[in-house]
Amino acid sequence: xxxxxxxxxxxxxxxxxxxxxxxxxxxxxxxxxxxxxxxxxxxxxxxxxxxxxxxxxxxxxxxxxxxxxxxxxxxxxxxxxxxxxxxxxxxxxxxxxxxxxxxxxxxxxxxxxxxxxxxxxxxxxxxxxxxxxxxxxxxxxxxxxxxxxxxxxxxxxxxxxxxxxxxxxxxxxxxxxxxxxxxxxxxxxxxxxxxxxxxxxxxxxxxxxxxxxxxxxxxxxxxxxxxxxxxxxxxxxxxxxxxxxxxxxxxxxxxxxxxxxxxxxxxxxxxxxxxxxxxxxxxxxxxxxxxxxxx
Amino acid sequence: xxxxxxxxxxxxxxxxxxxxxxxxxxxxxxxxxxxxxxxxxxxxxxxxxxxxxxxxxxxxxxxxxxxxxxxxxxxxxxxxxxxxxxxxxxxxxxxxxxxxxxxxxxxxxxxxxxxxxxxxxxxxxxxxxxxxxxxxxxxxxxxxxxxxxxxxxxxxxxxxxxxxxxxxxxxxxxxxxxxxxxxxxxxxxxxxxxxxxxxxxxxxxxxxxxxxxxxxxxxxxxxxxxxxxxxxxxxxxxxxxxxxxxxxxxxxxxxxxxxxxxxxxxxxxxxxxxxxxxxxxxxxxxxxxxxxxxxxxxxxxxxxx
Numbered sequence: 001x002x003x004x005x006x007x008x009x010x011x012x013x014x015x016x017x018x019x020x021x022x023x024x025x026x027x028x029x030x031x032x033x034x035x036x037x038x039x040x041x042x043x044x045x046x047x048x049x050x051x052x053x054x055x056x057x058x059x060x061x062x063x064x065x066x067x068x069x070x071x072x073x074x075x076x077x078x079x080x081x082x083x084x085x086x087x088x089x090x091x092x093x094x095x096x097x098x099x100x101x102x103x104x105x106x107x108x109x110x111x112x113x114x115x116x117x118x119x120x121x122x123x124x125x126x127x128x129x130x131x132x133x134x135x136x137x138x139x140x141x142x143x144x145x146x147x148x149x150x151x152x153x154x155x156x157x158x159x160x161x162x163x164x165x166x167x168x169x170x171x172x173x174x175x176x177x178x179x180x181x182x183x184x185x186x187x188x189x190x191x192x193x194x195x196x197x198x199x200x201x202x203x204x205x206x207x208x209x210x211x212x213x214x215x216x217x218x219x220x221x222x223x224x225x226x227x228x229x230x231x232x233x234x235x236x237x238x239x240x241x242x243x244x245x246x247x248x249x250x251x252x253x254x255x256x257x258x259x260x261x262x263x264x265x266x267x268x269x270x271x272x273x274x275x276x277x278x279x280x281x282x283x284x285x286x287x288x289x290x291x292x293x294x295x
Numbered sequence: 296x297x298x299x300x301x302x303x304x305x306x307x308x309x310x311x312x313x314x315x316x317x318x319x320x321x322x323x324x325x326x327x328x329x330x331x332x333x334x335x336x337x338x339x340x341x342x343x344x345x346x347x348x349x350x351x352x353x354x355x356x357x358x359x360x361x362x363x364x365x366x367x368x369x370x371x372x373x374x375x376x377x378x379x380x381x382x383x384x385x386x387x388x389x390x391x392x393x394x395x396x397x398x399x400x401x402x403x404x405x406x407x408x409x410x411x412x413x414x415x416x417x418x419x420x421x422x423x424x425x426x427x428x429x430x431x432x433x434x435x436x437x438x439x440x441x442x443x444x445x446x447x448x449x450x451x452x453x454x455x456x457x458x459x460x461x462x463x464x465x466x467x468x469x470x471x472x473x474x475x476x477x478x479x480x481x482x483x484x485x486x487x488x489x490x491x492x493x494x495x496x497x498x499x500x501x502x503x504x505x506x507x508x509x510x511x512x513x514x515x516x517x518x519x520x521x522x523x524x525x526x527x528x529x530x531x532x533x534x535x536x537x538x539x540x541x542x543x544x545x546x547x548x549x550x551x552x553x554x555x556x557x558x559x560x561x562x563x564x565x566x567x568x569x570x571x572x573x574x575x576x577x578x579x580x581x582x583x584x585x586x587x588x589x590x591x592x593x594x595x596x597x598x599x600x
Contacts, residue, residue, distance in 0.1 A: 014599040052594040183314065187305045220321035222596045225314055246313060 001143040001174075004035035005230040005251040007243045009219030012047035013057040019045065019067060023074035026083065028250055030076040035252065036143040037082040041178050041217035041226075042115075042155050043098065045087040048180040049221050054129045058090040061109065064101065068108035079105035082141065084152070084215075086178055088130070089114065095131045100152050100178055102139065111139040113152035117160055123182065123224070126156075136166040146257045148173045155179035164204045165278070168270050173260055174211045177201065181216050183227035183246075191245075194229050198239065206237030209264040211255050218248055235263035303519045306474045308481035312350065315466055319354035319441070322464045325600035326439060331355045333438035337429045337459075338362035338389070339496065340377030344443040345488050346479045347466050351441055352385040362389040363432055365425045367398055369414065374496050380485045390432070394424050418497040422458030430461075439463040447472040447511060450518055451553070452570025453503065460573070471515040472503075513544040514553070521554050521567065528554040528565075 006025040011017045022040060029035050042048065045067060046057040059067060064087065077083065082104045089099035089112075098115035101108065114133025118126035138151040151172045157163045158177045167175055185192020197214070205212040212233040217226035230243035232253040243249040264270060323332030334351045338344045351360045364378045375391070382389045398420050402409040409417060429440050442462025444454055449468050454460045467475055472493065479489055493503040493511070504510050516535060520526040526534070528550050535546040555565030577589045586592045 011600055012595050012598050017599075049595055052592050053598055186307050186311050186314075187302060189307060191310065220318060220325075220597075225318065225321075246317060 001037070001146070001148060001255045001257065002033075002035045003213050003232065003253055003255055004029045004032075004038045005213060005215040005232070005241075005243060005249075005253075006038050006040045006044075007215060007218055007228050007230045007249040007251065008040060008044060009226075009248055010041070010044055010047045010217065012221055013050055013053055014047070015045055015057065015059075015067065018047070019071050019074065022071055022083075022085070025250060026071070026075035026077040026081075029081075029252075030078070032250070032252060034078070035081060037084065037102075037176075038077075039084045039176050039178060039213055039215040039230075041086060041215050041230075042100070042180040043086040043088065044178070044217070045085055047221060048217070048226075049224070050088065051125075051129065054088055054096060058088040058096055060090045061092075064089070065108040068103045071103075082110070084176055084178065086154070096129060097133060098126060098130050098154060099133075100154050100176075102141075102150070102152075111137075111150075111152075113137070113154060115154035115157055116163070117156040119156045124156075136163055136170075138167070138170045138172050144257075148257070150174045150176060152176045152178070155181065158200060158204070161204075164208055167210070168208045168273070169275060171270070172208065172210050173257070174213065174255065175204075175208070177212060177214045179214070179216045180226055182224040191227055194227055194245075197229075198231065201231070201233050202237040202239060205233035205235060206263075206267075207269060209235045209260060209267070209270055211235060211260065213253075213255075216243075218244075218246055235260045303524065304471060304473050304515055306470070306477050308478050311470070311474075311478055312353070312482060315350050316354040318464065319351060319466065323355065323439065325597040326463065327437075331359055333359045333361070333436055334441045335361050335363060335429050335432045335436065335438045336441045336443065337425050338364055338378045338381060339443075340364075340374040340379075340381070340488065341493060341496075342475060342479050342484065342488055343445055343467060343493075345377075345381045345484045346475060346482060347441055347443045348381050348385065348387065349479075349482050349484060350466060352387055357385050357387040359438075360385070360387045361432065361436060361438065362387055363425075363429055364389060364391045365394050365428055366391070367417075367421050368393070368395040369497070371496055371499075373491075377485070377488050377491070380487065384483070384485060392428060394421060394428060397424050397428070414497045418495060419455045419458060421497075422455035426458050426461045441466060442468065444468050445472050445475050446470055447514055447518060448503075449574055450522065450567050450570065451507065451514070452566065452573045453507060454573060456573045456576075460576075471519060472511040473515045508552070509544060509549050513542075513546070513549050517546075517549050517553050518567070521550075528557070 008021050029038055050057050082102050084102050086100045089097040100113045102111040104110045116133045118132050120127035138149050141148050149172050151167045153163050181193050183191050183193055201212050201214055215230045216228055218228040228243055229245050230251055231239055232241040234240050241251050241253040243251040320330045324330040336348050338348055362382055399409040433440050440462045442465035444460050444465055445467050448454050494501050520531045532546050532550050553565045553567050556563045
């Protein structure tokens, strides 16, 4: 399974310009030998910190389908290549979500994940403008004649170990993580945000025994910058490929399905997992929280 | 986790440079459509404006940076010499403009004798006059104003509101003074500028550290814990006495001054609290409408860019 990470910069609310950037990446990927899936960063079509202008950048399903159609026209993307795009979704119930879709051929929405954990602390204010999703699901896709169970964790979702537990419980083979991670913390060799992200992704790839593909944005929005450094982690936790820091880049990597089996036979964490116990204990802990009003 | 004493203020200078250089280019692109757009810097010859000038020259090329040297009649000639060292090291364009006539003329216009106004108060007029000189230069040269305030002075309000803190991008305002020094050392700012004591240059022998009552090292160690690491004043005192010991700084007094005092019976805000009004540069706007600027209407600054 050949993956490409489209580490792009985005323009705030400028969807035509962002579509053109995506089209350039898809065309370049094609020229570089193609890919089964191209992963773009969080909110890649709209930009990240839209704030009061968010209603000027949101897309409903029809508008998303049009944008996807435009992207297919503008680029050399073949119908079998899946693209993972981020955007502000206006739902049928008129709620805004930080959404990610897997678009394939005629289908702009083969699969959609609404970001569950919207950070609203410190510099983040996502839940001020958007509503959280309510599920972590996976989709079964076929590449190279092999089935792949794929899930999406959008940025902050990947900082919740429970999200990884659910992915593992669902038997995921590949977790796609898209982010708009601001660079901060310059005390050491690596950016603080980079250090934390790589630690988390490597650890959870290993603990879940699955492939993890991470695509992070670059560029600036007002006073914040995004650091890039997109990467692929093997089911052993090892980093297999890494994109440029701070500049746009395209990262290609071929994921081997067999590596998942090997990792899980060597360290059978998922097979050993006691799901009944986990569920029981979580239920008990939740009862305690509810009883004490500590939630 | 044990922290080595200086860890919190360490910076990866190379990485910081790269981010700041890109920030200059991005702002130029977002505001004027040109990544290599022009910048004007009021260059005092101190470490802050010197490093900003170095970064600007790196970002857009020396031909797109113009330094203004803006002495008042009481300014130290040494400051001007230091500023010229920066200009010559970078090969940038510069103008020397004496602001004495403008400053003294302002007082004359108000029927005042400038010599009877204390130098500290005149210093605010000097800072605002330099701001006007800078923006006027921007107007005619088609440039943006590059700010030179650091995080320490912004947090302590050691700045003239609408004066030296006025700019299109305040490049180093997220770096404490001790971090600015680390950055300057790595980027090749002339040694004399690194070595001299930071000063607002209003009175002979005036230094920032004597004005503020504590060394930048002490101030920054308190501020980084209070602001960046969300520590409470008592925790900061305990940690600094334990980590730094007696280095000639009364850590209790320093923390009380900066972070305020809160006991069961008294509450006194600190300098950092009081000076917030100089940092939030949209003034207070009494809410009347459905969408008040900044309170409800909070668009990004760089829409579509």
